Amino acid sequence: MLRATDTLKSMSMTTPSKPAVIADVARVAGVSVPTVSRVLTGAAKVSDGKRERVLAAIEELNFRPSAAARALVARQPKIVAVLAGNTSQYGYAETIRGIEEGARAAGFVVSITVVESAEDESVDRAVDLVMAQSVAGVIVLKFDPPGVAALHRLPKGIPTVSIAGVREKGVPQAVLDETAAASELTEYLLGLGHKTVYHVRVPPSRREDGRTTGWRKTLIAAGAEVPDVLDASWEPESGRGIGLELASRPEVTAIFCGNDEIAMGVIRGYTQAGKSVPQDVSIVGFDDHPLASMWSPPLTTARQDFAGLGRRAYGLLEAVVTGTPVRSFSSERPSVIIRESSAPPRAAPR
């Protein structure tokens, strides 16, 4: 009853019953079923007369070929599935955007299904859901433990590509070289004259993520003290709490945050504590979030091309599916962007 107001045209003769199938079209047009198929697919020549009758019948019956039937016969599904622990946070959403862009250009749609947690039950449910569809392949975002778990539980045999910040073997993979970028950012801060750099990390996907590794290694290489890592959640609010705390520790002069949102939270905490950035402390983020340049002060960060990452992952998957030989690894380095949230320390640290 939802469509009580269809046009008169579409109402004529039309019992709202079963949708028309190709046999109906053939009957109405007075041709055989394969002929209809031929005009549908253009696979072979059809005489103009018949073609027109077929077209007319299609129109009249409002016929739409069954995608399911086509999928059964053409063994190439047109869907690539994405499994992810999250879909709406900046990095995730942008990566998915890139995947979709690549997929759509190739005539594929992308399905997304989120993996709520790393627990077996939820991972299996998500994986089963995906495998119950006919998909050409799957791309898993292993930015977090749910993603990592999903990758490991995916059945062998289905074309798979993973996306991550850290390299892992066994599955073709598109990555962003976070380790290098984190090193660069840390070096930059050290070069400014900071004795060491504190680190607030976001929840890692494994024991230690590239951002943390790059930071740690650089500190060690420079002979700087390696402070304890501070853990934030994904919520900017958690950054604020940490900033508030850190603000009372004068030995903290530089902080490298796991992402821009957390950095913004940390800055907020400092601001609330009456401190100013970068005069009292230098704070840098990671990602180059769209709001990073709007922040007060504008955030020094490392730009990550998530959409490009997604596109590369799609390309990798396409290659796997078609059997094109590929180097199964595609890496790109984020670029450091210096803005105003970082500066030399106010005075030489004691």
Next chain:
Amino acid sequence: MLRATDTLKSMSMTTPSKPAVIADVARVAGVSVPTVSRVLTGAAKVSDGKRERVLAAIEELNFRPSAAARALVARQPKIVAVLAGNTSQYGYAETIRGIEEGARAAGFVVSITVVESAEDESVDRAVDLVMAQSVAGVIVLKFDPPGVAALHRLPKGIPTVSIAGVREKGVPQAVLDETAAASELTEYLLGLGHKTVYHVRVPPSRREDGRTTGWRKTLIAAGAEVPDVLDASWEPESGRGIGLELASRPEVTAIFCGNDEIAMGVIRGYTQAGKSVPQDVSIVGFDDHPLASMWSPPLTTARQDFAGLGRRAYGLLEAVVTGTPVRSFSSERPSVIIRESSAPPRAAPR
């Protein structure tokens, strides 16, 4: 050559050839095809002995039922498609998250395909792509012109639900009552003592969106002057430009922005111009972006439950698909959140 390192187990006996089909399983297990189907679906009792042999064969052959074949026979596809002009911006991403949440709970996956622009070519390509899959129904996000266009070009007959800020007839719809929320926000500002409220809008989906309508009507009802609308793009940067300009106009004491990101940009512009918020000007946003409360100053805004919107839309679609009678309209009102970016005007406006 990508998987040179499969486990020994999976390598034994396995030519990497065609995937096993149900007939293979039947043969290996020594039973008939329907029997295998029965253990797969649980549609009928199977003796323990056979069941186990079937299970063993499935394991051995690493058999996975073809989703395409199943879809053909069971006429209910398990995919709901989402058509949207964008997927990664906050409101869009959250809405999609909600849709996915509802869909997954019901055993559906969601596919997303973006409509690049409102031009026929790109709209048709997106719509065709979606219709080429076997989908249970489609949800279109008509927050913008591409979305609106997509809705209009979708073939009749496919279960459809739209999501939007403004009501439109003909299609079941889930909305957020932006008009009411915009009114409330405007009234609040007027109540603070501001003579009038300026408005910076984001690109509208049609002639005038609910946010703008609510603002305008409230101003008129209050007998306040209605300033010209200022147009921003979706980029926070465009807000900054507008803020910079507005900062030199002392008659501007209150600004209602189309969304939080733009409001942040506008605030940034004022800040750069040496003005302070809310002392020199009150600025409010819309959406309650996750960073709104981290901003300096924390943003007064209207919280929109996008994820809830998505869930409601999914629920609507489910009802349409199953033929459950529904009121084809589901609305919810955003709630105003007062923070620190708004205050009474500094002095009585002249």
Next chain:
DNA sequence: TTGAAAGCGCTAACAA
């Protein structure tokens, strides 16, 4: 409980 037979809606192969 089980198997044989009959489709699901379409495209591909093969003749005519």
Next chain:
DNA sequence: TTGTTAGCGCTTTCAA
């Protein structure tokens, strides 16, 4: 150019 005949891989009658 066109129609007939075979499937695609699965589930669902229908008997046994």
